[in-house]
Amino acid sequence: MKLEQRLDAAAITEFLNEVFPGAMEHFTIEAVGPMCSTVRMPFQPWRLRPGGTISGPSLMTLADTGMWVALLAMIGREALSVTSHLDIDFLRKPAPADVIAHTTLHKVGKRLAVGDVLMYSDGEDMPCARSSVTYAIPSSYRG
Amino acid sequence: MKLEQRLDAAAITEFLNEVFPGAMEHFTIEAVGPMCSTVRMPFQPWRLRPGGTISGPSLMTLADTGMWVALLAMIGREALSVTSHLDIDFLRKPAPADVIAHTTLHKVGKRLAVGDVLMYSDGEDMPCARSSVTYAIPSSYRG
Amino acid sequence: MKLEQRLDAAAITEFLNEVFPGAMEHFTIEAVGPMCSTVRMPFQPWRLRPGGTISGPSLMTLADTGMWVALLAMIGREALSVTSHLDIDFLRKPAPADVIAHTTLHKVGKRLAVGDVLMYSDGEDMPCARSSVTYAIPSSYRG
Amino acid sequence: MKLEQRLDAAAITEFLNEVFPGAMEHFTIEAVGPMCSTVRMPFQPWRLRPGGTISGPSLMTLADTGMWVALLAMIGREALSVTSHLDIDFLRKPAPADVIAHTTLHKVGKRLAVGDVLMYSDGEDMPCARSSVTYAIPSSYRG
Numbered sequence: 001m002k003l004e005q006r007l008d009a010a011a012i013t014e015f016l017n018e019v020f021p022g023a024m025e026h027f028t029i030e031a032v033g034p035m036c037s038t039v040r041m042p043f044q045p046w047r048l049r050p051g052g053t054i055s056g057p058s059l060m061t062l063a064d065t066g067m068w069v070a071l072l073a074m075i076g077r078e079a080l081s082v083t084s085h086l087d088i089d090f091l092r093k094p095a096p097a098d099v100i101a102h103t104t105l106h107k108v109g110k111r112l113a114v115g116d117v118l119m120y121s122d123g124e125d126m127p128c129a130r131s132s133v134t135y136a137i138p139s140s141y142r143g
Numbered sequence: 144m145k146l147e148q149r150l151d152a153a154a155i156t157e158f159l160n161e162v163f164p165g166a167m168e169h170f171t172i173e174a175v176g177p178m179c180s181t182v183r184m185p186f187q188p189w190r191l192r193p194g195g196t197i198s199g200p201s202l203m204t205l206a207d208t209g210m211w212v213a214l215l216a217m218i219g220r221e222a223l224s225v226t227s228h229l230d231i232d233f234l235r236k237p238a239p240a241d242v243i244a245h246t247t248l249h250k251v252g253k254r255l256a257v258g259d260v261l262m263y264s265d266g267e268d269m270p271c272a273r274s275s276v277t278y279a280i281p282s283s284y285r286g
Numbered sequence: 287m288k289l290e291q292r293l294d295a296a297a298i299t300e301f302l303n304e305v306f307p308g309a310m311e312h313f314t315i316e317a318v319g320p321m322c323s324t325v326r327m328p329f330q331p332w333r334l335r336p337g338g339t340i341s342g343p344s345l346m347t348l349a350d351t352g353m354w355v356a357l358l359a360m361i362g363r364e365a366l367s368v369t370s371h372l373d374i375d376f377l378r379k380p381a382p383a384d385v386i387a388h389t390t391l392h393k394v395g396k397r398l399a400v401g402d403v404l405m406y407s408d409g410e411d412m413p414c415a416r417s418s419v420t421y422a423i424p425s426s427y428r429g
Numbered sequence: 430m431k432l433e434q435r436l437d438a439a440a441i442t443e444f445l446n447e448v449f450p451g452a453m454e455h456f457t458i459e460a461v462g463p464m465c466s467t468v469r470m471p472f473q474p475w476r477l478r479p480g481g482t483i484s485g486p487s488l489m490t491l492a493d494t495g496m497w498v499a500l501l502a503m504i505g506r507e508a509l510s511v512t513s514h515l516d517i518d519f520l521r522k523p524a525p526a527d528v529i530a531h532t533t534l535h536k537v538g539k540r541l542a543v544g545d546v547l548m549y550s551d552g553e554d555m556p557c558a559r560s561s562v563t564y565a566i567p568s569s570y571r572g
Contacts, residue, residue, distance in 0.1 A: 019193065020192065020193050021193075049163065050162065050163050050164075056203075056204075056207060056226050056229070057200050057203055057204045057207070060199075060200055060203045060229070061199075061200045064199060064200070082233070083199050083233055084232065084233055084398065085230070085231070085232050085233070085371060085420065086199070086203070086230065086231055087228070087229065087230030087231070087373065087516060087561070088228070088229055088230070089227065089228050089535075089543050089561065089563065090225070090226055090227055090228070091535055091536040091543060092536070106518075106520055106547070106555070106556050106559050107518075107520040107521070107555070107556075111397055111422070112370065112422070114518050114520060114559065116545060116559060118535070126535070126536070127535050127536075130535050130543065130545060130561065132516070132518065132559065132561060134371065134518065136397070136398070227541065228514060228563065230373060230418070230516065232392075232393075232400050232418065232420065234392055234393040234400060235393070249375075249377055249404070249412070249413050249416050250375075250377040250378070250412070250413075254540055254565070255513065255565070257375050257377060257416065259402060259416060261392070269392070269393070270392050273392050273400065273402060273418065275373070275375065275416065275418060277375065277514065279540070279541070305479065306478065306479050307479075335449065336448065336449050336450075342489075342490075342493060342512050342515070343486050343489055343490045343493070346485075346486055346489045346515070347485075347486045350485060350486070368519070369485050369519055370518065370519055371516070371517070371518050371519070372485070372489070372516065372517055373514070373515065373516030373517070374514070374515055374516070375513065375514050376511070376512055376513055376514070
């Protein structure tokens with residue numbers, strides 16, 4: 001199965017605002033391509049935990065969002081996929097700054113999609129976290 | 144190394160309020176024992192996502208909190224450990240209700256602690272999510 | 287969906303010998319019950335790595351086998367499931383001895399099954415490794 | 430901490446043959462660079478499972494080996510690190526052919542190293558498996 005990109009950044013944002021109002025309130029899609037996405041999480045003080053670093057749950061939400069955007073670009077508006085698995089390694093303390101997530105999809109099957117997400121504090125060249133995420137694709141999806 | 148429990152639920156809550164104000168605002172420690180904890184996440188409407196289920200980030204935060212509480216009981220107030228790895232499988236849609244996390248520690252070493260967390264919607268007998276979490280223990284900890 | 291156990295240990299061994307000759311050559315099913323299994327990996331010198339501990343790949347194979355046995359007990363002979371995800375934490379050096387894997391299934395859905403596996407060196411009361419495993423269930427399975 | 434590469438492919442193979450005879454018997458180091466490695470697992474019929482695909486344990490061993498080689502290149506001969514965590518997603522059935530593992534290190538700290546491994550059947554442009562691996566670095570290592 002050779003997939004082609006179906007939605008661009010504007011179409012994804014529009015769709016998400018429709019089906020999940022508020023989901024993209026704290027995220028910006030910077031780029032979407034075939035099997036990949038770049039999503040920015042602008043800095044907000046409420047994301048900090050003691051010590052002045054971005055909280056773990058914020059990074060987990062960013063990983064999940066980056067994967068979701070990359071997947072929507074490929075499967076389109078047909079169906080609402082749900083996260084079935086997420087794992088994350090916290091590598092470096094993320095500074096109080098924007099965090100950018102680069103997602104690469106490794107598989108978009110009929111039932112599962114799997115991708116890796118690397119997250120970087122703005123301006124850094126080594127990631128503050130890595131994540132891999134699996135989405136379950138509903139059976140209404142025809143591929 | 145044979146560990147014994149050092150802190151009870153009240154001492155853990157007091158310590159967390161000191162070092163991380165607000166961390167336990169949305170969680171209740173129901174029980175703490177040697178190498179285990181039970182933590183409740185009372186239902187709040189802002190935790191819902193479209194479809195009326197508890198959001199994934201809420202469950203991830205609960206898993207992390209359950210593990211943190213179980214670990215603090217064993218290593219005490221000496222040092223602030225940080226999450227280094229978390230993985231989670233979403234198994235069933237969690238109803239709009241309290242979620243209870245049962246954590247079992249499998250290892251508390253000098254440098255790493257590892258545990259499993261099973262999360263249940265209140266009243267259900269099968270888990271809505273499973274998670275395993277690794278904490279890095281700072282080198283100031285003497286065991 | 288309320289599942290009941292379909293196969294006992296003897297029926298599982300017979301089925302595995304049929305569809306995957308050799309798969310159980312180095313493993314013994316000690317117990318199978320609803321949503322759980324106990325599988326023993328008898329000690330063999332070729333499983334050792336330098337330092338005299340059981341190798342990581344041996345433990346990963348044991349985790350996968352324990353999960354497979356527990357799953358077959360529930361879904362029966364209908365269909366050959368395949369591992370889609372496995373993660374493992376190595377907790378303690380496993381002695382040159384038998385290793386026993388206790389598997390608990392948390393979900394057997396129409397498409398995915400998820401379980402946890404705890405592995406113990408024979409005679410030890412703390413696990414040498416923990417694992418969680420996901421199997422993809424083929425669409426021929428009717429539940 | 431800015432690390433530089435300490436060992437090349439020949440030095441790594443020599444070291445591994447010394448400390449773990451046989452470890453590289455079934456693997457070939459194709460390339461090693463700063464924070465990365467490419468390791469080939471030449472096809473051998475005993476790696477097949479029914480259905481004619483490369484077995485899961487073979488891929489897990491390859492992931493672990495790819496990470497080990499990449500890490501040794503950076504930390505050198507000083508100390509023997511051990512795997513503390515490995516997770517793997519099986520994405521596509523690997524053909525009866527060589528499998529090539531591309532490892533990228535995301536962190537080499539004083540105590541932990543974390544990397545991602547993508548595995549490809551020879552000639553394919555999409556991976557048959559993805560893995561992330563964590564190694565614990567012994568305290569004798571000075572960085």
